[in-house]
Amino acid sequence: MRTLKVALLGCGVVGSDVARYMATHAADLEARIGAPVELAGIAVRRADLPRPGIPEHLLTTDADALVTRPDVDVVVEVIGGTDRARDLITTAFGHGASVVSANKALIAAEGEHLHAAAASHGVDLYYEAAVAGAIPLLRPLRESLAGDRVNRVLGIVNGTTNFVLDKMDSAGADYPQALKEATALGYAEADPTADVEGHDAAAKAAILAGIAFNTRVCLDDVHREGITAVTAADIAAAKAMGCVVKLLAICDRGADGASVSVRVHPAMIPLDHPLAAVRGAYNAVFVEADAAGRLMFYGAGAGGAPTASSVLGDLVAVCRNKLAGVTGPGAAAYARLAVSPMADVVTRYHLAVDVEDGPGVLAEVAGVLGEHGVSVEHFHQERRDGGCRLAMSTHPSTDAALSAAVAALRASARVHGVTGIIRIEGR
Numbered sequence: 001m002r003t004l005k006v007a008l009l010g011c012g013v014v015g016s017d018v019a020r021y022m023a024t025h026a027a028d029l030e031a032r033i034g035a036p037v038e039l040a041g042i043a044v045r046r047a048d049l050p051r052p053g054i055p056e057h058l059l060t061t062d063a064d065a066l067v068t069r070p071d072v073d074v075v076v077e078v079i080g081g082t083d084r085a086r087d088l089i090t091t092a093f094g095h096g097a098s099v100v101s102a103n104k105a106l107i108a109a110e111g112e113h114l115h116a117a118a119a120s121h122g123v124d125l126y127y128e129a130a131v132a133g134a135i136p137l138l139r140p141l142r143e144s145l146a147g148d149r150v151n152r153v154l155g156i157v158n159g160t161t162n163f164v165l166d167k168m169d170s171a172g173a174d175y176p177q178a179l180k181e182a183t184a185l186g187y188a189e190a191d192p193t194a195d196v197e198g199h200d201a202a203a204k205a206a207i208l209a210g211i212a213f214n215t216r217v218c219l220d221d222v223h224r225e226g227i228t229a230v231t232a233a234d235i236a237a238a239k240a241m242g243c244v245v246k247l248l249a250i251c252d253r254g255a256d257g258a259s260v261s262v263r264v265h266p267a268m269i270p271l272d273h274p275l276a277a278v279r280g281a282y283n284a285v286f287v288e289a290d291a292a293g294r295l296m297f298y299g300a301g302a303g304g305a306p307t308a309s310s311v312l313g314d315l316v317a318v319c320r321n322k323l324a325g326v327t328g329p330g331a332a333a334y335a336r337l338a339v340s341p342m343a344d345v346v347t348r349y350h351l352a353v354d355v356e357d358g359p360g361v362l363a364e365v366a367g368v369l370g371e372h373g374v375s376v377e378h379f380h381q382e383r384r385d386g387g388c389r390l391a392m393s394t395h396p397s398t399d400a401a402l403s404a405a406v407a408a409l410r411a412s413a414r415v416h417g418v419t420g421i422i423r424i425e426g427r
């Protein structure tokens with residue numbers, strides 16, 4: 001029986017756990033694949049660092065030589081970044097290796113081209129670990145739901161920001177301290193700006209929407225807002241409304257069936273919504289489909305071992321395919337749906353409008369909102385130094401209408417400021 005050989009690129013948070021589990025689970029992996037699988041080498045930047053549990057003789061700083069070795073069947077890419085990872089993956093395809101990657105930034109930016117390259121060389125490209133860590137999500141969407149029609153994918157897909165928001169909400173932690181902790185626990189990207197500015201979640205949303213709707217969604221198609229503008233006041237306002245603030249990724253099929261919208265932004269959700277109970281670095285994703293109805297996927301969204309679980313699942317799948325002489329399902333972007341602009345997306349909003357305390361102000365604010373087609377669902381007013389704060393939630397309105405209404409409010413002499421503009425979801 002031939003032994004399948006794996007080149008591991010990167011031995012950081014994820015890579016080191018992949019290497020460890022390959023060793024400790026070797027017998028089960030062999031039984032499930034039907035052949036032994038072993039590491040041919042591990043590409044690292046520095047071979048002289050202490051790496052407990054990692055066989056030193058496998059380390060190499062020459063990733064190019066490793067991926068071009070004729071005995072390598074599968075390349076596992078967990079170095080992150082785009083350019084170098086893309087070049088190594090493309091080289092691996094050219095040398096007949098299938099690839100397993102955890103790299104959402106790369107797949108979101110170049111997935112179409114990489115899938116085509118894999119197909120042209122008759123090899124696989126799998127990346128379950130790229131979206132929502134340990135949670136099996138891409139394979140269920142691509143395979144289990146292939147007979148259904150998905151209309152919505154909504155959830156929490158970034159562990160770092162969920163950890164930070166949770167700490168701010170439950171422990172009153174400050175933002176820099178919470179982010180430091182998430183980084184130390186191995187949840188954050190090499191540059192955590194990718195997490196807190198929503199780039200990581202946007203990449204995952206683009207991948208999810210593409211697979212769920214069988215269409216092409218580019219990173220630029222995704223409306224993106226991170227959590228850096230979320231304040232303690234926003235979190236307190238959410239609490240006062242019986243809500244919690246979460247960073248959500250929302251992919252919707254348009255009512256016309258011919259378009260999609262894809263967005264990532266903070267949103268208030270009611271405490272009794274299942275997503276409100278998603279704590280720490282956990283992720284949860286709802287999928288709504290014609291026949292299946294509502295499905296929920298929940299689990300660890302980040303961290304070395306959970307992500308290694310997804311990588312190893314893909315490794316088993318591509319090894320089985322190799323032995324059978326087949327490839328798995330690739331990208332299927334046949335639907336070619338248009339992507340709707342954010343201006344057309346309809347949601348509820350929370351607003352805090354600071355106004356002068358005097359007769360007719362409330363009517364003026366309601367009038368400005370009404371002129372723009374924004375209708376108020378609830379409001380309460382609270383006296384503050386030198387004026388009043390009107391905290392309100394709106395009925396569903398388009399993003400364009402809400403933005404125009406906010407601009408008009410800000411132009412009014414009796415309005416001192418409009419803050420706390422956060423969408424409300426899950427009601």
Ligand SMILES: NC(=O)c1ccc[n+]([C@@H]2O[C@H](COP(=O)([O-])OP(=O)(O)OC[C@H]3O[C@@H](n4cnc5c(N)ncnc54)[C@H](O)[C@@H]3O)[C@@H](O)[C@H]2O)c1
Pocket residue numbers: 009010011012013014015043044045046063077078079080081084102103104105129130133186187188189190301302303304307
């Ligand atoms: N950490 C997580 O929770 C998690 C979850 C899902 C997906 N991912 C993805 O997995 C990938 C790796 O993440 P990580 O958290 O392990 O990062 P990490 O920074 O801990 O590990 C990456 C390692 O790759 C090494 N590296 C970089 N360029 C290299 C090169 N050219 N040759 C050899 N080694 C190189 C780095 O020195 C580092 O040790 C990223 O794409 C990330 O987005 C991470």
Ligand SMILES: N[C@@H](CCO)C(=O)O
Pocket residue numbers: 130131132133157158159160161187188189195200301302303
């Ligand atoms: N940085 C990512 C890792 C998992 O993809 C997160 O926090 O979710």
Ligand code: NA
Pocket residue numbers: 128129130131132133134135136137138310
């Ligand atoms: Na996953």
